[in-house]
Amino acid sequence: FAAHKSPLALIPGPNKDHWLTGNYHRLFKDALQYNLALVEKYGGAVKINALLGSQQLYISDPLALHHIVVKDQHIYTETDMFIMYVPASTCQIYLITREQHRKQRKMLNPVFSLANMRDLLPIIQPIADELCTILRSQLPSDGSVEEINVLPWLSRGALEYVCQAALGHSFDALDIHKENEYLEAIRNLAPSVLRLLMVRPLIPFVVRNFSLYWRNRIMDWAPLEALRGLRRVVQVMDATSKRVFAEKKVIMEGRAEPEGPGNLRSRMKGKDIMSIMCELYIISHAYGNDVIVVKANMSSCDADRLTDEELLGQMNTIIFAGFETTTTAIGRILWILASRPDVQARLRSEVRNAKHGYAASHGNTGPWEDVGLPYDLLMGLPYLDAVVRETLRMYPPTSLLSRTVREDAVLPLYRPIKSVSGQTLSEVAIPKGTTLIMSLLAANHNKDMWGEDALEWRPERWLSATGERVQLSRDSEIEETTDKTPGVRDGMKYPGVYASMMTFLGGGRACIGFKFAEMEMKQVVTTLISRIHFALSTIPDEKGNVKEIYWKINGLQVPVVRPPAGDDVTAQVPLSLRLVQPGDFI
Numbered sequence: 001f002a003a004h005k006s007p008l009a010l011i012p013g014p015n016k017d018h019w020l021t022g023n024y025h026r027l028f029k030d031a032l033q034y035n036l037a038l039v040e041k042y043g044g045a046v047k048i049n050a051l052l053g054s055q056q057l058y059i060s061d062p063l064a065l066h067h068i069v070v071k072d073q074h075i076y077t078e079t080d081m082f083i084m085y086v087p088a089s090t091c092q093i094y095l096i097t098r099e100q101h102r103k104q105r106k107m108l109n110p111v112f113s114l115a116n117m118r119d120l121l122p123i124i125q126p127i128a129d130e131l132c133t134i135l136r137s138q139l140p141s142d143g144s145v146e147e148i149n150v151l152p153w154l155s156r157g158a159l160e161y162v163c164q165a166a167l168g169h170s171f172d173a174l175d176i177h178k179e180n181e182y183l184e185a186i187r188n189l190a191p192s193v194l195r196l197l198m199v200r201p202l203i204p205f206v207v208r209n210f211s212l213y214w215r216n217r218i219m220d221w222a223p224l225e226a227l228r229g230l231r232r233v234v235q236v237m238d239a240t241s242k243r244v245f246a247e248k249k250v251i252m253e254g255r256a257e258p259e260g261p262g263n264l265r266s267r268m269k270g271k272d273i274m275s276i277m278c279e280l281y282i283i284s285h286a287y288g289n290d291v292i293v294v295k296a297n298m299s300s301c302d303a304d305r306l307t308d309e310e311l312l313g314q315m316n317t318i319i320f321a322g323f324e325t326t327t328t329a330i331g332r333i334l335w336i337l338a339s340r341p342d343v344q345a346r347l348r349s350e351v352r353n354a355k356h357g358y359a360a361s362h363g364n365t366g367p368w369e370d371v372g373l374p375y376d377l378l379m380g381l382p383y384l385d386a387v388v389r390e391t392l393r394m395y396p397p398t399s400l401l402s403r404t405v406r407e408d409a410v411l412p413l414y415r416p417i418k419s420v421s422g423q424t425l426s427e428v429a430i431p432k433g434t435t436l437i438m439s440l441l442a443a444n445h446n447k448d449m450w451g452e453d454a455l456e457w458r459p460e461r462w463l464s465a466t467g468e469r470v471q472l473s474r475d476s477e478i479e480e481t482t483d484k485t486p487g488v489r490d491g492m493k494y495p496g497v498y499a500s501m502m503t504f505l506g507g508g509r510a511c512i513g514f515k516f517a518e519m520e521m522k523q524v525v526t527t528l529i530s531r532i533h534f535a536l537s538t539i540p541d542e543k544g545n546v547k548e549i550y551w552k553i554n555g556l557q558v559p560v561v562r563p564p565a566g567d568d569v570t571a572q573v574p575l576s577l578r579l580v581q582p583g584d585f586i
């Protein structure tokens with residue numbers, strides 16, 4: 001398409017807010033209202049002004065998203081910026097091809113299978129128990145309240161979850177007496193990446209044109225402390241995963257004894273991702289590809305050896321992808337339960353009844369609060385499921401994702417839009433090289449699909465009139481839908497892997513860890529609310545101000561405390577906690 005005839009010219013959108021940053025500042029900074037207003041005004045495809053005068057398309061239309069992530073996913077791939085940025089942040093600069101991605105993904109699929117989740121759940125229950133014990137130990141035994149910022153504890157817990165499952169390694173993140181360089185590094189990763197939002201478009205240029213030596217020199221000289229901060233973070237992450245990997249290899253090659261029974265490695269029984277991949281790695285390097293074919297149950301044309309770098313890159317990606325997201329999601333749920341005592345009481349009652357029932361049928365006479373629910377029971381609790389689903393719909397931890405269009409393309413729209421000249425457009429032509437922003441946030445709030453109450457947090461939408469889960473035909477993917485299925489209208493639905501929401505994306509790049517995330521969130525929430533009551537803070541500080549939590553949406557979600565009680569910047573979730581009392585049930 002010639003530049004002066006760009007088809008994007010037809011598509012309506014807001015004027016520039018700033019000559020350099022276009023609309024980006026408003027889109028990525030405290031941006032819930034701005035994002036929703038864009039869609040309300042312009043529809044499911046909006047032209048926005050990006051950095052350095054470029055133009056991008058902001059997409060939330062369900063049919064268009066189906067084409068992007070499923071039907072024509074080979075055309076709409078990660079942006080150069082993304083492909084290069086992520087491996088760069090693991091200290092390796094290389095491109096992952098579609099084929100490599102497919103192979104690695106196929107290798108990882110069994111690790112995240114339902115069967116593995118069932119086995120993993122009891123192994124990781126001690127993390128939730130420890131988190132609960134730590135919080136309880138800070139509460140007065142007389143039942144009075146204590147204000148605690150729960151966020152650091154949730155993030156320590158989430159790190160343990162993902163590291164134990166991914167690396168089969170504990171960083172003792174819940175032990176505050178241990179220095180935890182790794183926890184600090186990984187906590188700083190997402191904020192560092194966000195701080196570099198405005199320089200990210202330059203990264204492909206630098207990577208293509210400068211060697212590693214010069215890239216490092218540029219990092220040293222550039223007046224950007226955030227860049228050097230990111231490099232430090234990455235170095236710690238990289239060194240740590242290399243160390244864990246080396247230890248695993250020694251044990252798996254039989255050159256060292258595994259530690260005794262009861263310890264994490266023995267409990268995990270090699271079910272963590274690193275062990276599974278390490279086994280494949282060792283076998284493939286010792287015997288060649290034929291054995292990996294058998295082990296990974298792949299067809300021979302898929303067989304490939306993993307290099308050290310690929311394996312370590314995978315580990316770092318999984319930990320990065322699974323840490324911040326679940327921390328935020330659990331923080332959101334606790335904040336909602338604190339704001340809605342009625343919901344909290346109903347949920348606690350459901351959990352108590354399930355634990356009572358399970359304990360009775362297994363001859364367990366201990367306190368019901370200590371019972372760990374098995375996978376199928378936990379995942380089948382209808383109200384818990386509705387609370388988790390509705391929270392993930394309304395507040396997706398990742399709100400915007402980018403893709404680049406690799407060839408001239410046409411995107412059909414489910415709901416036509418009006419062009420700048422007033423024509424009705426039921427499809428939009430997109431020139432090769434255009435960047436698309438997929439708005440998971442706007443998709444999950446689309447009134448066309450979710451109904452007039454789309455902006456309300458209403459767990460009941462996931463329940464039948466008698467309080468059972470609405471039929472989603474399979475647990476996580478909708479195969480047969482009716483217009484009564486939430487998020488479905490006239491047979492159309494968003495192409496998400498998790499019901500019809502876009503929170504975990506859909507298609508070949510969908511979140512591979514969504515079942516793990518769901519299980520972790522449910523396990524942590526049920527364990528905590530069995531023993532602890534959560535409320536919004538009402539305790540005034542020395543100046544008489546009460547902390548009001550406000551969630552900023554800036555690509556991720558950041559809970560802050562508004563002035564005058566807070567600084568509007570520091571991520572925190574201060575809540576009033578006390579031990580559960582008999583009246584805290586329905």
Ligand code: HEM
Nearest residue numbers: 318321322325326329397401503504505509511512513517
């Ligand atoms: C509530 C929690 C989570 C949310 C909302 C979430 C969301 C997402 C989204 C939206 C993507 C697509 C990113 C893109 O294409 O640009 C993604 C990818 C991914 N997620 Fe998650 N995620 C969560 C938890 C987890 C967990 C716990 C793990 C691992 C234990 C995980 C592992 C991954 C991996 C490895 C990818 C890359 C998949 C690929 O490219 O094939 N995620 N996640």
